[in-house]
Amino acid sequence: MPVQVKINGIKMSAEPQETVLQVARRSGVHIPTLCHLESVESTGACRVCLVEMKLGGKTQLTTSCNAGVEDGMEIMTDTPEVQKHRAANLEMMLGRAPGSQKIRALAREYGVYESAYVPSEDPAIPGCILCELCVRVCEALGHSALAAVSRGGKKYIGTPHDKPSESCVGCGACAEKCPTRCIEMTDTKKTRTIWGQTFDFVSCETCGAPVMTVRQRTHAVETKELPEDYYTTCVACKQKNLAGRFARVGS
Amino acid sequence: MAAQPTIDTQRLDAVLGAFEPGDGSALIEALHDVQSEFKYLPEEALDRLADRLGVSKSRVYGVASFYEGFHLEPRGEHICTVCMGTACHVRGAPRLLEHLEREIGIASGQTSEDLTFTLEEVACVGACALGPLVIIDGKYHGNTTTSHLTKVVGKLKKD
Numbered sequence: 001m002p003v004q005v006k007i008n009g010i011k012m013s014a015e016p017q018e019t020v021l022q023v024a025r026r027s028g029v030h031i032p033t034l035c036h037l038e039s040v041e042s043t044g045a046c047r048v049c050l051v052e053m054k055l056g057g058k059t060q061l062t063t064s065c066n067a068g069v070e071d072g073m074e075i076m077t078d079t080p081e082v083q084k085h086r087a088a089n090l091e092m093m094l095g096r097a098p099g100s101q102k103i104r105a106l107a108r109e110y111g112v113y114e115s116a117y118v119p120s121e122d123p124a125i126p127g128c129i130l131c132e133l134c135v136r137v138c139e140a141l142g143h144s145a146l147a148a149v150s151r152g153g154k155k156y157i158g159t160p161h162d163k164p165s166e167s168c169v170g171c172g173a174c175a176e177k178c179p180t181r182c183i184e185m186t187d188t189k190k191t192r193t194i195w196g197q198t199f200d201f202v203s204c205e206t207c208g209a210p211v212m213t214v215r216q217r218t219h220a221v222e223t224k225e226l227p228e229d230y231y232t233t234c235v236a237c238k239q240k241n242l243a244g245r246f247a248r249v250g251s
Numbered sequence: 252m253a254a255q256p257t258i259d260t261q262r263l264d265a266v267l268g269a270f271e272p273g274d275g276s277a278l279i280e281a282l283h284d285v286q287s288e289f290k291y292l293p294e295e296a297l298d299r300l301a302d303r304l305g306v307s308k309s310r311v312y313g314v315a316s317f318y319e320g321f322h323l324e325p326r327g328e329h330i331c332t333v334c335m336g337t338a339c340h341v342r343g344a345p346r347l348l349e350h351l352e353r354e355i356g357i358a359s360g361q362t363s364e365d366l367t368f369t370l371e372e373v374a375c376v377g378a379c380a381l382g383p384l385v386i387i388d389g390k391y392h393g394n395t396t397t398s399h400l401t402k403v404v405g406k407l408k409k410d
Contacts, residue, residue: 139307147313160312161294167308 003071020064034179035131040140042066045131047089052076091115097127100180124156127182134174143167159195170199170213204234258293273305291322327362327369329407332386336375339382350397354404
């Protein structure tokens with residue numbers, strides 16, 4: 001049964017399994033996020049999606065990405081209190097990732113131009129805000145090659161025993177989805193280097209462009225029971241081939 | 252960092268055999284059992300434990316590295332723990348630690364090359380009235396002095 005909520009004073013109807021962020025975005029209310037990705041579990045790690053939530057006479061700040069809606073909830077997404085805390089969180093993240101365009105731009109929106117925070121130790125991955133989105137993405141793709149290792153000031157993202165992981169297929173999803181783009185990935189025409197190992201690319205049968213890594217392809221073919229010759233052409237060539245086939249059918 | 256010695260797989264199998272295959276909820280318990288068997292968590296054991304419990308190797312490594320109580324490096328035969336709590340600190344614990352570092356020849360947090368000693372600090376063991384306090388192989392040496400420690404460690408060295 002749908003529940004009734006109010007977002008910034010406007011009444012909204014929502015499904016009980018929806019999150020505050022989903023309802024807000026659906027209704028065109030902007031809430032900034034860094035570590036949120038619709039397809040993986042939200043953990044509220046970056047804490048920039050904070051909103052003020054009033055329920056049963058009690059008001060509290062909560063991360064909207066992983067807070068479920070409840071009947072009678074009143075949500076305010078841009079109060080001075082919300083702005084103050086988002087700014088504080090952004091300042092801390094700016095200290096860890098001063099080179100990240102995304103964080104700098106977002107921090108500027110909240111009036112934060114520089115950070116008083118400096119990481120206590122040299123971070124293993126400079127620019128990493130430890131939101132663990134890479135870990136969640138890797139797990140969702142069925143590889144689970146990454147983990148948050150150690151804790152506190154020493155915490156970092158790494159592979160088991162800090163050695164090249166046999167579970168990693170070199171898909172690069174971690175680097176692609178990282179909000180601060182801090183994961184080092186080097187591509188050449190034939191190979192990709194990431195997390196301490198180098199993967200060979202499958203080259204497109206038609207044009208020779210890289211399609212994906214050999215190990216990623218093997219993993220996909222095995223787990224999704226795809227035909228042996230799947231993923232042997234790149235997307236552009238595949239589209240061209242298909243377009244050609246449709247043109248012939250049409251003529 | 253001492254090189255990881257090869258482990259007795261039969262002993263490992265015996266420990267892991269007690270757990271239901273695929274029972275991921277037993278992760279911490281299994282880590283404790285492996286550690287009490289080998290005194291630390293060998294890499295190979297962590298990987299085999301992951302397979303047994305159906306948990307990813309990265310998760311096992313993440314959990315094992317999170318807790319202070321789990322050791323990923325081989326430990327010495329004799330464990331010297333210096334309490335660095337406030338009461339022990341003001342009564343000279345840093346001096347005792349330095350003394351032990353010199354006496355054993357390793358830095359705090361390290362294990363000697365020949366796996367005889369491990370020297371470590373602890374924040375507080377709650378026995379403040381006995382400060383300064385050093386625990387050696389589970390025995391509490393309260394109101395201790397550098398000369399007393401030299402004697403105890405010297406005896407262990409001979410054994």
